[in-house]
Amino acid sequence: ELKVEQNPLFLSMQEGKNYTIYCNYSTTSDRLYWYRQDPGKSLESLFVLLSNGAVKQEGRLMASLDTKARLSTLHITAAVHDLSATYFCAPSTSYGKLTFGQGTILTVHP
Amino acid sequence: DVKVTQSSRYLVKRTGEKVFLECVQDMDHENMFWYRQDPGLGLRLIYFSYDVKMKEKGDIPEGYSVSREKKERFSLILESASTNQTSMYLCASSYIEGTGGNEQFFGPGTRLTVL
Numbered sequence: 487e488l489k490v491e492q493n494p495l496f497l498s499m500q501e502g503k504n505y506t507i508y509c510n511y512s513t514t515s516d517r518l519y520w521y522r523q524d525p526g527k528s529l530e531s532l533f534v535l536l537s538n539g540a541v542k543q544e545g546r547l548m549a550s551l552d553t554k555a556r557l558s559t560l561h562i563t564a565a566v567h568d569l570s571a572t573y574f575c576a577p578s579t580s581y582g583k584l585t586f587g588q589g590t591i592l593t594v595h596p
Numbered sequence: 597d598v599k600v601t602q603s604s605r606y607l608v609k610r611t612g613e614k615v616f617l618e619c620v621q622d623m624d625h626e627n628m629f630w631y632r633q634d635p636g637l638g639l640r641l642i643y644f645s646y647d648v649k650m651k652e653k654g655d656i657p658e659g660y661s662v663s664r665e666k667k668e669r670f671s672l673i674l675e676s677a678s679t680n681q682t683s684m685y686l687c688a689s690s691y692i693e694g695t696g697g698n699e700q701f702f703g704p705g706t707r708l709t710v711l
Binding site: 490495519527528529530531534574576581582583584585586587588589 | 627629631636637638639640641644646652654686688690691692698699700701702703704705
């Protein structure tokens with residue numbers, strides 16, 4: 487059974503600072519997704535990482551995947567208030583199933 | 597754009613009632629999923645379906661059943677609602693792409709309260 491752990495679960499950041507969210511998973515997976523959820527809203531896909539060493543960037547967010555270490559990271563550069571949300575990582579298993587981490591609640595304050 | 601819709605945003609039911617949650621997608625996706633979301637637990641898979649009339653149990657199927665009579669529609673049924681089924685329910689759909697799957701697109705969610 488695939489288990490996923492995100493770290494940290496709560497992140498309070500100052501605007502302009504950098505930080506990284508970590509996602510560890512327990513068994514082999516051929517791809518990993520990052521999702522964002524705003525309060526009261528549904529999940530929105532941010533990135534899909536398809537292979538070892540994959541790196542994707544969108545604005546102030548950059549995601550990477552190390553399949554050997556079973557680790558993905560989501561790096562935040564120069565945080566702004568608009569990035570406040572809950573972020574989930576989700577490695578894929580068979581038949582398109584995803585196993586979600588607990589989520590990291592990010593709050594960016596002035 | 598992919599659109600996944602759910603029949604209700606908010607629902608209040610009484611213990612013991614039979615509850616139906618409906619999900620419809622308009623992108624001809626083969627896969628459909630039902631999750632529940634609870635604080636600190638992330639999303640947990642209840643059931644999924646990879647074809648019409650096909651269903652597979654997820655991680656927490658107890659107390660739930662599903663129905664998929666048409667490709668675009670996937671229903672979650674709570675046979676006899678209990679208070680511990682109070683939660684946010686999210687439906688998602690995706691294409692099949694080999695065995696690794698593909699991006700899941702989510703509906704807006706139904707917040708169910710069982711009194």
